[in-house]
Amino acid sequence: MAESRERCGIDTVEVARVARLVEASDAAALARLYSARELADAGEGPGRNASLAARFAAKEACLKLFPRETALETIAAADFSVERDAYGAPQVVPSAAAEAVMGRYRIGRIALSMSHDATSANAVAIAEHAPIDVPAIGRFVYRFLPLRRDVVIGNLQRVYGGRIDESEIVRLAQAHYAHLARLAGEFLRFRWLSPARKAALVRVENLEGPGGLRETHARGKGVLILTGHFGNWEVATVAGVQKFPEAHGRFHFVRRAIKPRWLEALVTRRFVRAGFGVLPKRGSLDALCERLEAGDLVVFPFDQHARGRDAVVVDFFGHPAGTFRSLAIIAQATGAPVVPASSWREPDGTHVLRFERPLEAVADADPRVEVAANTRAFNAALERLVVRRPEQWWWVHRRWKATEGSRVG
Numbered sequence: 001m002a003e004s005r006e007r008c009g010i011d012t013v014e015v016a017r018v019a020r021l022v023e024a025s026d027a028a029a030l031a032r033l034y035s036a037r038e039l040a041d042a043g044e045g046p047g048r049n050a051s052l053a054a055r056f057a058a059k060e061a062c063l064k065l066f067p068r069e070t071a072l073e074t075i076a077a078a079d080f081s082v083e084r085d086a087y088g089a090p091q092v093v094p095s096a097a098a099e100a101v102m103g104r105y106r107i108g109r110i111a112l113s114m115s116h117d118a119t120s121a122n123a124v125a126i127a128e129h130a131p132i133d134v135p136a137i138g139r140f141v142y143r144f145l146p147l148r149r150d151v152v153i154g155n156l157q158r159v160y161g162g163r164i165d166e167s168e169i170v171r172l173a174q175a176h177y178a179h180l181a182r183l184a185g186e187f188l189r190f191r192w193l194s195p196a197r198k199a200a201l202v203r204v205e206n207l208e209g210p211g212g213l214r215e216t217h218a219r220g221k222g223v224l225i226l227t228g229h230f231g232n233w234e235v236a237t238v239a240g241v242q243k244f245p246e247a248h249g250r251f252h253f254v255r256r257a258i259k260p261r262w263l264e265a266l267v268t269r270r271f272v273r274a275g276f277g278v279l280p281k282r283g284s285l286d287a288l289c290e291r292l293e294a295g296d297l298v299v300f301p302f303d304q305h306a307r308g309r310d311a312v313v314v315d316f317f318g319h320p321a322g323t324f325r326s327l328a329i330i331a332q333a334t335g336a337p338v339v340p341a342s343s344w345r346e347p348d349g350t351h352v353l354r355f356e357r358p359l360e361a362v363a364d365a366d367p368r369v370e371v372a373a374n375t376r377a378f379n380a381a382l383e384r385l386v387v388r389r390p391e392q393w394w395w396v397h398r399r400w401k402a403t404e405g406s407r408v409g
Helices: 015-024 027-033 036-042 048-063 067-071 096-104 136-144 149-160 166-190 195-200 213-217 233-243 261-273 285-293 326-334 367-388
Strands: 008-014 080-084 090-094 107-116 120-129 202-205 223-227 251-255 277-280 297-301 311-316 319-324 338-345 351-355
Touching: 008 015, 008 048, 015 048, 015 120, 027 036, 036 048, 036 080, 048 080, 048 090, 048 107, 048 120, 080 107, 090 096, 090 107, 096 107, 096 367, 136 166, 149 166, 166 233, 195 202, 195 233, 202 233, 213 223, 223 326, 223 367, 233 261, 233 338, 233 351, 251 285, 261 277, 277 285, 285 297, 285 326, 311 367, 319 367, 326 367, 338 367
Parallel strands: 202 351, 223 297, 223 338, 251 277, 251 297
Antiparallel strands: 008 120, 080 090, 107 120, 311 319, 338 351
């Protein structure tokens, strides 16, 4: 049974308790609990301890919204930062781990109220449910053209079961079918659009600035782009990379052939015409490493089931899943940074292509443990992207097939 949809967390903290914590801790210890922005906002005056106490109460109130994940230490107080918006109101800024947890409960944001006096600080955190729009075409397809409906519902239950109502899971499935219907229409329409019109349809995020794709690419080790079947990846990628002209002809997709053959030929022809290289998922290791050594960018879809020698069993949304280990091996061997990326369609029909900051590599003396740990980190990055806009991920895929052997990570 799903937990209550209405969620509220309340906490009270004595200012003296936080004052003792501040006096006993060095700067590094405080930085593990509070963000740099929080420490700066608290100031250095006589009200510093009360301000930090209010923020600590807010963190604890946020944790009380998620008792299961708090008990399992999936999240901690430091995963919730408190910042002021442009109007001075407090707002919760979740970490990547907290964002993933909120996404699985379909929580769009956490509303916050804080207060304090000389002796105590109080905070109330209220979880606000993320709305999901279900167009009529989605309800129609779900009922009358239910492509792999059992698979879609089963996958959604793996991710959201016990966290949201069954009716909400059905609504997510219907919204997904609406996405598939729009995807089919866009596939036919896109080929007739001019390059200028294609470019106007897409916005690219995090291309510039610290941690952006351009800066990461400038390191000279090539870039491994970790992605999945998000939004209309073809439209977003083909049009979006036009805004990165120095990398034209230097993007290469690692792809598994799709069926029927005529559709595979059509998709491949579009990629090649747009200036992208295509590398088969099997037997292209040497060519892939050559592209990275040349400083190129290799796009690696990572959300399909893997089996055989290229598979390692690690968790994906808390369930063991056969996952490609080759990405971790290639990153380990070449030193190429791994950049998560996704795309989605906005309500007005435009598309967004977003590149995240590079993932930090996990190091271990045992190469096998290192590969498994990094592969799990890649899955965790995909989880955050999936729950951000769940209706636009490829739920019809059998991601959790029966796996041989035991769970590795």
